[in-house]
Amino acid sequence: MEYFIQQLxxxxxxxxxxxxxxxxxxxxxxxxxxxxxxxxxFFAAGGYMGVILLSFLSANGYLxxxxxxxxxxxxxxxxxxxxLLATGVxxxxxxxxxxxxxxxxxxxxxxxxxxxxxxxxxxQGVYDKPYPSIFSGGGFDFGNIKISYMQIVILLITIxxxxxxxxxxxxxxxxxxxxxxxxDKTMSSLVGIKSDRVIxxxxxxxxxxxxxxxxxxxMYYGSVGYNMGFVPGIKAxxxxxxxxxxxxxxxxxxxxxxxxIEIFGAGYISSEYxxxxxxxxxxxxxxxxxxxxxxxxxxxxxx
Amino acid sequence: MKKPILELKNVTSGYxxxxxxxxxxxxxxxxxxxxxxxxxxxxxxxxxxxISNIVPAxxxxxxxxxxxxxKKPADVLPxxxxxxxxxxxxxxxxxxxxxxxxMGAFLRKDHKKIAEDIEYIYQLFPILKERKKQPGGAxxxxxxxxxxxxxxxxxxxxxxxxxxPSLGLAPLITLKIFEIIxxxxxxxxxxxxxxCNGNGKNYRQRYR
Numbered sequence: 001m002e003y004f005i006q007q008l009x010x011x012x013x014x015x016x017x018x019x020x021x022x023x024x025x026x027x028x029x030x031x032x033x034x035x036x037x038x039x040x041x042f043f044a045a046g047g048y049m050g051v052i053l054l055s056f057l058s059a060n061g062y063l064x065x066x067x068x069x070x071x072x073x074x075x076x077x078x079x080x081x082x083x084l085l086a087t088g089v090x091x092x093x094x095x096x097x098x099x100x101x102x103x104x105x106x107x108x109x110x111x112x113x114x115x116x117x118x119x120x121x122x123x124q125g126v127y128d129k130p131y132p133s134i135f136s137g138g139g140f141d142f143g144n145i146k147i148s149y150m151q152i153v154i155l156l157i158t159i160x161x162x163x164x165x166x167x168x169x170x171x172x173x174x175x176x177x178x179x180x181x182x183x184d185k186t187m188s189s190l191v192g193i194k195s196d197r198v199i200x201x202x203x204x205x206x207x208x209x210x211x212x213x214x215x216x217x218x219m220y221y222g223s224v225g226y227n228m229g230f231v232p233g234i235k236a237x238x239x240x241x242x243x244x245x246x247x248x249x250x251x252x253x254x255x256x257x258x259x260x261i262e263i264f265g266a267g268y269i270s271s272e273y274x275x276x277x278x279x280x281x282x283x284x285x286x287x288x289x290x291x292x293x294x295x296x297x298x299x300x301x302x303x
Numbered sequence: 304m305k306k307p308i309l310e311l312k313n314v315t316s317g318y319x320x321x322x323x324x325x326x327x328x329x330x331x332x333x334x335x336x337x338x339x340x341x342x343x344x345x346x347x348x349x350x351x352x353x354i355s356n357i358v359p360a361x362x363x364x365x366x367x368x369x370x371x372x373x374k375k376p377a378d379v380l381p382x383x384x385x386x387x388x389x390x391x392x393x394x395x396x397x398x399x400x401x402x403x404x405x406m407g408a409f410l411r412k413d414h415k416k417i418a419e420d421i422e423y424i425y426q427l428f429p430i431l432k433e434r435k436k437q438p439g440g441a442x443x444x445x446x447x448x449x450x451x452x453x454x455x456x457x458x459x460x461x462x463x464x465x466x467x468p469s470l471g472l473a474p475l476i477t478l479k480i481f482e483i484i485x486x487x488x489x490x491x492x493x494x495x496x497x498x499c500n501g502n503g504k505n506y507r508q509r510y511r
Binding site: 192193194 | 355357376377378379380381393395396397402405406409410
C-alpha cells in the first residue's frame with residue numbers, strides 16, 4: 001500500500017508535467033486543427049534556457065540564497081523566450097500555409113521540429129547538460145512514503161499554471177475570443193475577432209507552458225539533452241489524444257493519467273518498458289475510443 | 304437626395320474559379336429595410352458575404368458611407384457598424400448564450416452599455432434570458448435565430464445584414480422576428496434582408 005501511494009505521488013508529479021505539454025498540443029489543435037509536431041522542441045528549448053539561466057545564477061551564488069526567486073525568474077524568462085520562438089515558427093512555417101491542405105502544414109511542423117532540434121544540437125552540443133541542484137535533497141517522510149521538496153515545488157508550479165490557464169481561457173476576453181475562433185472562424189471574424197492574432201496567442205500560451213515543463217523536467221531528472229523533446233512530446237500527444245484532442249480539461253486529465261500509468265507500469269511491471277505504456281494507451285484510445293475521454297462536443301470545455 | 308449608406312458598384316465575386324456575382328449594383332439608403340430576393344443559387348448569400356468581405360470582391364467597388372470597404376479585412380467591419388447575421392445562424396455552440404451575446408459586442412469598450420444592451424436583448428427575447436447559462440448549441444433552431452439576431456444587435460450596427468432570418472421557423476416565430484427587425488429599424492438601424500420566398504411584407508424590394 002505504501003508503495004502504491006509513493007508511486008501515485010511520483011506519477012502525479014510526472015503527469016502534471018505531461019499535462020502542461022499536452023495543453024499546447026490540444027489548444028493548437030482546437031484552433032487550427034494542426035498537430036504541432038514542433039511542440040516538443042519548445043519544451044526542449046525551455047529546458048535549455050533554464051539550464052543556461054540557472055547555471056549562471058548558481059555560479060554567481062544567487063541560487064543558493066534565493067532559490068524561489070531564481071527559479072521563478074528563470075521560468076518566466078524561458079516562457080518569454082519560447083513564446084518568441086513559437087511566434088517565429090508560426091509566422092514562418094504555418095501562417096503562409098493557412099489556406100493549404102492540412103497535410104502540408106503537418107509536414108511543415110515536422111520539418112520545424114527537426115530544424116529546432118538540430119539547432120539545439122549545433123548551439124548547445126550533443127552531450128547532456130547537467131542541471132544545477134535546486135531544491136534537491138530533503139523532503140517529508142511519512143513512514144516509507146517520501147515526498148521530496150522538489151516534487152512539492154513541481155506540483156505547486158504545475159497547479160499554479162493550470163489554474164492560471166483556466167482563468168485565462170474561461171474568464172477573460174481573449175480566452176473567449178480563442179474559444180469563439182476555435183468554434184467558428186468565419187463567425188468570429190464577423191463579430192470582429194482578429195483570428196490571426198488569436199492563433200498567435202494560442203501558440204504563445206502553449207509554448208510557454210511547454211517551456212515551464214522543460215525546466216521542471218530538467219530539474220527532476222537533473223539534466224537536459226538536445227533530443228529531450230521527442231519522447232515527452234509524443235507522450236504528451238498521447239495524453240492529449242487520451243483526453244480528447246482539442247479539449248483543455250481533457251488534456252489535463254490525460255496528462256495526469258499518462259504520468260500515473262507510466263510510473264505504475266515502470267514500478268509494477270518493468271522499468272525497461274516505461275516508455276511503452278503511453279504508446280499502448282495511444283494505440284488503444286485510437287482504436288477503441290477515438291474521441292478520447294472528454295470526447296468532442298461533450299461539454300463546452302473544448303477551446 | 305440622401306446619400307446611400309451602402310453602395311455596390313459593378314461588384315464581381317465568387318469562390319476560386321466559380322464566378323457567382325457578375326456586375327451587381329445595389330444601393331441602400333439610411334433608415335431603409337431592403338430585401339434581396341431571388342431563386343436558389345441566385346447569389347443572395349454570396350452578396351452578403353461579399354459585403355462583409357468573407358468572400359472578397361474580385362472587381363468593382365463597395366462603398367459604406369461613401370468610403371470603400373472592399374479592401375478592409377472582415378474583422379474591422381463590425382467596429383464601424385456593419386454587422387451580419389449569416390446564413391445558418393452560426394451560433395458558437397460551446398459558448399453559453401450570454402457569452403454568445405457578449406461576443407457580438409467584442410469590439411465595444413463601453414462595458415456599462417453592453418450590460419444594458421444584454422438586458423434589452425433579454426426583453427426582446429425572454430426565452431434567451433431563461434437559457435442564458437446553456438451552451439448555444441443546446442438551443443432550438445428558432446432560439447438560435449433569436450440569439451443570432453441578438454448577437455448582431457449587440458454590435459450596435461448602423462447597417463445590419465440579415466441572411467434569411469425566417470428559414471425553417473414556425474410562422475409565429477417568423478412574425479415575432481420581423482416585428483423585432485422593424486423595431487430595431489425604427490431605432491435607427493438600416494437593414495439589408497435576404498429572403499427566398501416573397502413574404503417580405505411591404506419592404507422595398509430589389510431583384511437581381
